Amino acid sequence: MAAAAGVGEGEEVKLLGCWDSPFVNRVQIALNLKGIPYEYVEEDLHCKGAVLLASNPVHKKVPVLIHNGKPIPESQVILQYIDEAWAGSDGPSLLPADPLQRAAARFWAAFVDDKVGAPWFTILFARETEEKKEAAARAVAAMETLEGTLGEEKAFFGGDGIGFVDVVLGSYLGWFVVIEKMIGVKLLDAARMPALAAWAERFKAADAVKGVLPEDVDKVLEFLQTFLRNQRPENKLSPVKPLPPTPHTYLLTRSESTVVPMAGSGELKLLGVWTSPYVIRVRVVLNLKSLPYEYVEEDLGSRKSPLLLASNPVHKSVPVLLHGGRPMNESQIIVQYIDEVWSGTGVPSILPADPYERATARFWAAYVDDKVGPAWLGMVFTCKTEEERAEAWDRAVAALETLEGALGECSKGKAFFGGEGIGFVDIVLGGYLGWFAAIDKLMGRRLIDPARTPLLAGWEARFRAADAARGVVPDDADKVLEFMRTLLAWSASKAE
The missing domain is CATH 1.20.1050.10 (Glutathione S-transferase Yfyf (Class Pi); Chain A, domain 2)
Known part of the structure; x- marks a missing residue:
């Protein structure tokens, strides 16, 4: 593969993966989109190689991207790294330039892995058919939410071209057909989700995607069955239970809702709960950046405020940061948004430049x-x-x-x-x-x-x-x- 513009000569890029992993597939698609030449190393997940174990000693799993000897694990982390390390390549940016749109893309990518990815895992590894079908129902509900988000006016979640959310969701498409054959449930039903069905066809037809997603259903099923048979006793997968609700959904509140105004124009408003670790981290970064904001204590029990419900209709939870009336959700996403928008305030960045x-x-x-x-x-x-x-x-x-x-x-x-x-x-x-x-x-x-x-x-x-x-x-x-x-x-x- 010839090096693309913006990709330095002599750069060593290696991807450790497994051919049918959606998390590996998304990294391959991103590298293809950017035109980055790389060496692909197929890993045996029952006899993991020394390079994999040294490169990802914490999780000991794929994917791992190794760039000039430096390993980067975890697929969404790798995607953002690729977008930033090769920002000058001829390939498109995965994340938009606007900080608010970037926060939205990160939110929906996290939603995909939380609400589609977690049920996908349960469908594959749960022992009871009923448990598999319950997980499939959760995945279908998430896909219906994504149908409303995509709409019919856009070719991709990223607009005219493939972006971050497209790559994250698109990596599961090969498995959707496998799941239908396994349990008889369509996760992507064209009759109920026409916009997503059309999006899936466009995504699979893209040059960066061709030859990446698994297409042979029987081969994937054979791989899965072999994988399950070969599980060593000490590594046997226990029955997969549905994931508990995300932690912040348990953080209800004190009996009275309070408003604590701070000096400033009121441009920033934070909806929160005083004990929530997720709210606390947003307040800390706002303080680090010396940003005045209005803090509104929420009741997440039976009295959620109309503002909260309108600002976070997907999770209906805190924290929510409103900047000039525009809401963003999920604490890690909010912290990165604050760091990006107020990068020139004279306060050191929360995330390093490298x-x-x-x-x-x-x-x-x-x-x-x-x-x-x-x-x-x-x-x-x-x-x-x-x-x-x-x-x-x-x-x-x-x-x-x-x-x-x-x-x-x-x-x-x-x-x-x-x-x-x-x-x-x-x-x-x-x-x-x-x-x-x-x-x-x-x-x-x-x-x-x-x-x-x-x-x-x-x-x-x-x-x-x-x-x-x-x-x-x-x-x-x-x-x-x-x-x-x-x-x-x-x-x-x-x-x-």
Whole structure:
């Protein structure tokens, strides 16, 4: 493959993958769109190669993109890296230039993996047919939401050309046909979703996509059956349970809604809940950027405000940031939006300028919400027994021990994951600190234990002491626990 304009001579680009993985396929499509020559290495997922294990020691899975010897795992992180590292290539940008449109693309790409990808996994690996069909119903509902988002006036989610959301959703198309043969359910029904059906045909016909998506249904099914048969006993897949609701849907609120105005023009308004780690991280970055904003305390129980319902009709949850009346949702997306819009304020950026360092920060931020978030949710809200709570504790501790090593690597001996100052990973992890103190009191032991994770213990003290975090990260464990008990009592009465 000839090198495209903007792709440096002598660059080494290698992709470690598995031929039928939608997450690998999306990286291949992005590289094709950008015209980037690369070497593809097919991995045996039952006998993983040394390069894969060294390149992705945290998850030990594909895809991994290796650019000039530097590995980047996780497909959505890789897509953004490709878009940024090869911004000067002849290929189109995956993400739009406008920060609000970029935030919207990130939102819908996350929606695809949360609402289509998670059921896809359940359909493949759940043991009961009924469980597979319930997952398929959830995926169909998500596709209907995407049908309304796409509309009939656009060729692609990215407009006239393939963009970020197209690549993320399009990577599942080969599997949709497989699922129909497996369980007799059409995830993409042209009669009910005509815009998406037409979009799928356009997407599959694109030059960048041809030859990438798996087309031989029987071959894919044979691969899946072989994969399941060859699972080693210690790696057997347990029955897949539906994922719990996203953590922020449990964060109801205090009994009274409050409005706390701050100095400024009122251009920025944040809808939130005072204990939510996701809201806290947005408040911290607004403080770091010295941005005046109006904060509105929401009641996410039976009295969600009309503004919240109109601003986040998909999830109906906080945080929601309104900038000049234009809403954006999901905390990590909001934090990146703030960093991009107010990049010239004289305040250091939350994300580093170097694309590889930025990809590393996104990887660890995603790790925090993937590993720490569900464990926190379990200990506080969803675990029914002490045994379940202890298992969630162990998962949280294991994740924090991994983050201890990440802090040493990312900080390079400085105060924060972001170096001298608070950065993206600091903000994402720091949002949980108020709940960590409450969990410590609830469980009678410390999540961030100086004996076990001394670097994180020092980091926690520095983060809490930062001006941007003071008054935002809850420091009264009893008050947080009181909130938790009130919430659990409310949930129990609602269930009755």
